[in-house]
Amino acid sequence: MKKLILDLDTGIDDTLAMSLAMASPEVELIGIIGTYGNVYMEQGLRNDLAVTDLFGKEVKVYRGLEHALSKGSFEVMEISSFIHGKNGIGECQIPDSEREEEEIGGIDFLIGAAHKFKDDLIYVATGPLTNLASALQKDPSISGLIGRVVFMGGALTVPGNVSDWSEANISQDPEAADFVVRHIDATMIGLDVTLQTLLTTRETARWREVGTKRGRFLADVTDYYIKAYEVTAPGLGGCGLHDPLAVGVAIDPGLVECIPINLMVETESQLRGRTIGDLSRLSDPVKRTKVAVRVEKERFLDMLVSRLSSLAA
Ligand code: BDR
Ligand code: CA
Numbered sequence: 001m002k003k004l005i006l007d008l009d010t011g012i013d014d015t016l017a018m019s020l021a022m023a024s025p026e027v028e029l030i031g032i033i034g035t036y037g038n039v040y041m042e043q044g045l046r047n048d049l050a051v052t053d054l055f056g057k058e059v060k061v062y063r064g065l066e067h068a069l070s071k072g073s074f075e076v077m078e079i080s081s082f083i084h085g086k087n088g089i090g091e092c093q094i095p096d097s098e099r100e101e102e103e104i105g106g107i108d109f110l111i112g113a114a115h116k117f118k119d120d121l122i123y124v125a126t127g128p129l130t131n132l133a134s135a136l137q138k139d140p141s142i143s144g145l146i147g148r149v150v151f152m153g154g155a156l157t158v159p160g161n162v163s164d165w166s167e168a169n170i171s172q173d174p175e176a177a178d179f180v181v182r183h184i185d186a187t188m189i190g191l192d193v194t195l196q197t198l199l200t201t202r203e204t205a206r207w208r209e210v211g212t213k214r215g216r217f218l219a220d221v222t223d224y225y226i227k228a229y230e231v232t233a234p235g236l237g238g239c240g241l242h243d244p245l246a247v248g249v250a251i252d253p254g255l256v257e258c259i260p261i262n263l264m265v266e267t268e269s270q271l272r273g274r275t276i277g278d279l280s281r282l283s284d285p286v287k288r289t290k291v292a293v294r295v296e297k298e299r300f301l302d303m304l305v306s307r308l309s310s311l312a313a
Pocket of ligand 1: 011012013014037038126127152161167168169242243
């Protein structure tokens with residue numbers, strides 16, 4: 001069975017991504033590395049421990065880095081707290097875990113797992129790419145070891161969501177994202193596809209109907225997110241399933257069609273945070289990144305809704 005590591009800024013859609021991973025028999029979730037973004041890393045770690053406990057899975061949780069490579073600190077944006085709630089899980093109250101994060105740090109955990117599991121390791125990042133960039137800088141050999149890397153972030157064929165050109169995860173740490181796409185083969189699950197996979201209260205009702213506290217939790221957190229979307233993106237018709245789609249594709253790459261491209265991230269110009277093809281590597285026959293541009297949305301929605309219903313039972 002493939003081993004899966006998640007790198008999360010937990011966050012409501014990160015919670016759904018984590019839940020989909022726990023509900024998927026194709027992969028063993030061997031660890032979660034915390035990052036910053038929707039919440040401070042400390043809050044994210046707390047959520048990771050509490051949510052995995054709620055579902056009866058004692059997944060190990062590791063500390064990542066608390067801010068971007070080029071910065072000395074990080075502040076949660078107001079809009080993040082509006083979308084995900086101050087606690088990252090839509091103000092739902094679930095018991096804190098009695099467990100704590102592991103002593104070894106997330107960067108060393110990832111490097112060790114890459115050497116141990118090699119091609120059998122899948123790595124999915126659904127927050128800024130700071131941890132992965134740091135691991136690649138510390139041990140460049142892991143680039144050729146990890147079997148599959150999928151990240152949620154970026155926007156190639158559509159506008160961004162924090163500015164006209166930049167998506168939230170990439171904009172948190174453009175230097176890290178640029179380093180990652182230049183140094184490891186990866187699949188980008190950006191807004192191009194995640195804004196096509198929408199969830200509504202019709203689907204969350206199915207989790208509530210399971211009648212368990214797990215089902216109520218999944219429905220409550222996601223309804224909070226859907227309500228926020230009604231304000232921030234009226235007319236979209238649901239909430240974007242950004243992070244769970246990255247996990248879905250990690251498990252079943254056939255869910256999306258991709259463009260092979262040598263991607264770069266703008267770090268210098270006014271367009272800082274933009275994901276775009278690198279002109280200087282345009283003719284290079286080897287393409288590092290696969291950017292998802294089409295998605296089998298019905299199949300993915302069925303997968304998510306039914307697997308989380310079983311997890312909730
Ligand atoms: C991404 O930004 C975060 O707010 C979400 O969790 C997702 O990873 C969407 O742009
Ligand atoms: Ca996220």
